[in-house]
Amino acid sequence: MSTIHTNTSNDESQSVKDDLYHLDHDPEVFDVLIIGGGPCGLAAAARIREQAPSAMFTDEEHRRFHWLNKHGKRVALKQTKTGHVSPACCSKPHHYKIAVLDSSDNKWLSRWRRLFSTFDISHLRSPMLWHVDPLDRDSLLSHAHFQGRAGELVEIRGCVGKETSKHQKKKNRFSGGRKEDSVDINQRDQWDYYTPSQSLFCDHCDCVARRYELEAGLVHKEEVTDIRFGDIEDSHFQDKLFTVTTNQSVRLARSVILAVGPANAPVLPEIPSLSFPGHRAAQAVDKMPQACHSMAIPQNQFPDAIVQHRMQDGRQTNILVVGGGLTSAQLSDLAIRKGVGRVWHIMRGPLRTKAFDVDLHWMGKYKTLHQAYFHQADSDEERLDIIKEARGGGSITPAFMKRLKPHMSSGRLKMFEKTALIGADFELCSDGEGGAWRIKTEPMIVDLPRMDYIYFATGIQSDFTTLPYMQNMLREYPIRGVGGLPCLNEDLMWRDDVPLFVAGRLAALRLGPAAPNIGGARIGAERIALVLEEILGRADKDDGSRTPFLAEDEILARGRQNSELELFHYASGTGSKYNCLVEVSE
16 A cells, blocks of 8 residues: 655554555556536546647637547658658557546536536526537537527527617717727627526536546545645655545545535524524524525425425415525525415625626626736735625526516515524424524514524635645645635646646636636636646656657657657647757757
């Protein structure tokens, strides 16, 4: 069994060995170990397997590259300069050894699909250009038309050419040659601003996973408990390796990608005055009966069993939904459709309606002035302020707000803005079957009945310093954090000397306000893959092992005599024109 050398004491090191003894030890040393099987993890894995991403190649270059990759090695190649003939070769470029760990299931997007099913969400909130395919920015749109499912696309109104009214455009046109106000999104990009159905998006993700051979046995249902980085005994690798421990096994990896979404577990907000049998402290909020966080709702168990039982008995039921985001609105709508008598929906701030959870300035495919402001910020504290301003707290889409209005008109949904939950007292029922909550709010809601259940759709507060499996990394390779987010380097690495990459929400200080979204997953995957290629390629060169496909420029210059690699770079348009120069001795 390989063991890791760390800076811990002998007693602690022996304790670690004893804890790991009963776990399975994978003999493989993986090039990349991805923690998280959600959209961020899939986007990273697909980008690592893609040799010609859309971020680097035009459509015409794609066609040349893929023809060359498929047919170029089947023919002999003659060098015009030297006359040397290279025989045909059927070998394929090497794929990095990848493994994925996910605590939910051994399939991609398992937790993501479960939440969509639980909330009965039919369509995504994100636009068509946000997907996990690195090959083509219009891949999701093409997939919809190819599968004959274009009817499942719904326009996100108010984005394309709708910012200026017809009257205003006409007024501007006849105002002495005054130019029309510019819009955020060009009319040519209108197809980008449709949203796909949940099933269409998942099918597209499955298609991406099949294309890049990311299915069979790649995702393992295991919960990560510890990550360490250091020298390994009995290893032929000269560099340090990661030792990733789960509840079932121990694996070694040359690099790790942390793609865990918000990362932290959902926590219920503190209530100043909280009382229920056995507890009379606000700190006991996580033990509240007949209450849960929206992210902790069991699949196909909404509303809760006790609410369903009371509905079946013909009793009047009331539930309280706390939160001001789209998830809270989805729960309120779903509860009414499932037969709950009345839903009381409260939120601390004002009711905000907007198409996306970030402003339109951050949605375009081109860099904008706002993105430039973010990347030129003087400090991470300033970047955090920009992120908070751009996201602006929870919001509901105009389309979903239209769905809630009939419920409000009928009186089955009561919505209160700028209202805080300040007290909750749980009283047991006389029949011994559960109880009900007596609620206090600020300002007070008149005639508020007792609540059969409370759902908190209050989001998840990320704080990387509290993650249990990161404690050893924080102790041995400490980095600074701002607002619960790590201050990574610009390549999304933990530190320059630690190839631990971070994607998703935890990389927001480097990616911007859209980091938690699918678009941020794709941008992060692009950055990570480019650096991984350099790091793993350099390590392979140092220890004399294989050279990965599309290696760094210095490897290309040194191995210029390789005609296959030369043809590939010429046809695909990569590399530099100066690579053709040779050193001439004086």
